[in-house]
Amino acid sequence: MTEMFQQARQLQDQLVSWRRDLHQIPETGLVLPQTSAYVQKVLAELGLTWQEYPGHSGMTVRIGGGPGKTVALRADMDGLKIEEDTGLPYASHNGNMHACGHDSHTAMLLGAAKLLKEHEAELKGTVKLIFQPAEEGPGGAEPMVKDGVMEDVDAIFAQHIGNLFSGAGERTVDVTWAESTAADDQVIIHITGLGGHGANPHKCVDPVVIAAQIIQNLQYIVSRETDPYDSVVITIASVEAGRGTFNVIPEDATLKGTIRNASPRTRDRVLDRIRQIAQQTAAMMQASCTVDFVDGYPALVNDRAMVESFLRTARAALGEEQVNILPHGMTGGEDAAFFFREKPGCFFVLVSSAPCPLDGEVYGAHHPRFCLDESVFWKGAGLMAQCAANWLAEQAR
Ligand SMILES: [Zn+2]
Ligand SMILES: [Zn+2]
Structure with missing residues (x-):
């Protein structure tokens, strides 16, 4: 017909x-x-x-x-x-x-x-x-x-x-x-360090440097831990820290991004690893860190x-x-x-x-x-x- x-x-x-x-x-x-x-x-x-x-x-x-x-x-x-x-x-x-x-x-x-x-x-x-x-x-x-x-x-x-x-x-x-189509979830990573004078970084815990380390380390999940034939995207699209000054190390920093996964099983693993890597990178640098996910579409x-x-x-x-x-x-x-x-x-x-x-x-x-x-x-x-x-x-x- x-x-x-x-x-x-x-x-x-x-x-x-x-x-x-x-x-x-x-x-x-x-x-x-x-x-x-x-x-x-x-x-x-x-x-x-x-x-x-x-x-x-x-x-x-x-x-x-x-x-x-x-x-x-x-x-x-x-x-x-x-x-x-x-x-x-x-x-x-x-x-x-x-x-x-x-x-x-x-x-x-x-x-x-x-x-x-x-x-x-x-x-x-x-x-x-x-x-x-x-x-x-x-x-x-x-x-x-x-x-x-x-x-x-x-x-x-x-x-x-x-x-x-x-x-x-x-x-x-x-x-x-x-x-x-892929699962899309949002991630919000909040890093809390210790602010202070930009001339005295040793008296601070700089959340900006830690944020940069976390962004880099998250890329490891895709490049080294994921089957090349299984598609995963981790994009950190927003980095917020400081108030536009040149010489103040801020107290905290926030990263926001989108996570795409083609397979539901991979999604669970990727979200777990994002949490671990963010928190452990922050801990390694003496900061604390919270990781929240907003469930998107499956x-x-x-x-x-x-x-x-x-x-x-x-x-x-x-x-x-x-x-x-x-x-x-x-x-x-x-x-x-x-x-x-x-x-x-x-x-x-x-x-x-x-x-x-x-x-x-x-x-x-x-x-x-x-x-x-x-x-x-x-x-x-x-x-x-x-x-x-x-x-x-x-x-x-
Ligand atoms: Zn559309
Ligand atoms: Zn559409």
């Missing part, structure tokens, strides 16, 4: 217009009043009803409902606190920007909804659409899991648009067999059987050469990981990028000049709908 995928072609103009409307009203965080109202308006036009949840703008929609399993399709709806600088006629002017393409994810899931609604009678089960807020933070998937949205779901598909792996024109979709790991189902659908729809299996995932984080921790799923990347009209350069996600090639939207909508319908049919056999 590649019929749905072919019908998606007819939706192309509609998808672009939904996306451009959403692009002009980017909102951030858990509560997205304008965006969710827009999505609800379109859902109502499509003859669909939705369920809302307290405390955030997430929604779910059920299509089908006969005997059989339930497969979820997920889109994120939020933008970023970035001032758009694309020069596009439909650029946003409200201080936020859809700089990660979530406007297109939402538009494509609406397109998939339209296709699935038209084929509702043929579905061998139920498709549950998940529209989530706050992917860019503080996280919308975990609250929706707590709301129970995954309890009646058996499997999940999610897509992300962009040029994360392949460039425009190379392939249509990228997918991995297992690890897809790693998103694809399920092999779900990837096989995705590959059958994508290859039939797009052709073998348009589907790229990646040797590894990416070090970016993805909130959908919370859904994927609950039920088996397949996360794939719809390849798209376009030069910014202001300078002709291609920019990546989260850049104020990030632009998309809109011509792929119908493929993304078609794939989402087709993957869900095919997976249900495969389960019913």
Whole structure:
């Protein structure tokens, strides 16, 4: 049944217009009043009803409902606190920007909804659409899991648009067999020494020098203790100490950074070693040190059987050469990981990028000049709908 995928072609103009409307009203965080109202308006036009949840703008929609399993399709709806600088006629002017393409994810899931609604009678089960807020933070998937949205779901598909792996024109979709996006955790290391006159370091315990040692020593975890084929990133992105003077050794120093891990087992080891190395380096220099982690998103790991189902659908729809299996995932984080921790799923990347009209350069996600090639939207909508319908049919056999 590649019929749905072919019908998606007819939706192309509609998808672009939904996306451009959403692009002009980017909102951030858990509560997205304008965006969710827009999505609800379109859902109502499509003859669909939705369920809302307290405390955030997430929604779910059920299509089908006969005997059989339930497969979820997920889109994120939020933008970023970035001032758009694309020069596009439909650029946003409200201080936020859809700089990660979530406007297109939402538009494509609406397109998939339209296709699935038209084929509702043929579905061998139920498709549950998940529209989530706050992917860019503080996280919308975990609250929706707590709301129970995954309890009646058996499997999940999610897509992300962009040029994360392949460039425009190379392939249509990228997918991995297992690890897809990394766990991202934040670390805060606070070093307490003994301040004093910069001319008398021997009467002080200098937290600035100790901070420098800790930063260096942490790199040892990646370079000497981690399998080169297992990806780990330790980035200390902020160093705070002193008050801008030339001659005062400060009392304390604070380091902040991000830790990315592709595998959950490696993550536990890396976080343990960061704590040990920071505290023992500080102790060696007669300072004290606290290490705190702020849990971020877990790693998103694809399920092999779900990837096989995705590959059958994508290859039939797009052709073998348009589907790229990646040797590894990416070090970016993805909130959908919370859904994927609950039920088996397949996360794939719809390849798209376009030069910014202001300078002709291609920019990546989260850049104020990030632009998309809109011509792929119908493929993304078609794939989402087709993957869900095919997976249900495969389960019913
Ligand atoms: Zn993003
Ligand atoms: Zn994103």
